[in-house]
Amino acid sequence: MNEFYLKVYEIVRQIPKGRVTTYGAIAKCLGATRSARLVGYAMNLSHRYDPTLPAHRVVNRNGLLTGKHHFETPDRMQKLLESEGIIVKNNQIQNFENVFWNPCQ
């Protein structure tokens, strides 16, 4: 556990219900644009530090559910998003521009 992880989790906690953001946007927000990969890795371990984190609201820049296999079941991520009103088709968030939430505000 380090400061970078804590900041990532802090931002993820702030994502409004029914909205999503991207790994890169979070990294950019933390002043580490090129470290989007680390945000992804932080999310991989997130359940270990804070299982209540809305990790399903973080997707890649294309609105693709790349992290779905890290949930309890592969369809868990999509179900959670759909329960918040987000439409997912073929692992892809529809209308991505409209549900995207900028973590930097």
Next chain:
DNA sequence: CGGATGACGGGTC
């Protein structure tokens, strides 16, 4: 202890 490994993304060709 060191190399492989990623829930990524911007750039190049």
Next chain:
DNA sequence: AGACCCGCCATCC
């Protein structure tokens, strides 16, 4: 348009 490259760095084994 699409394939490929490479920085990034905490963890894993």
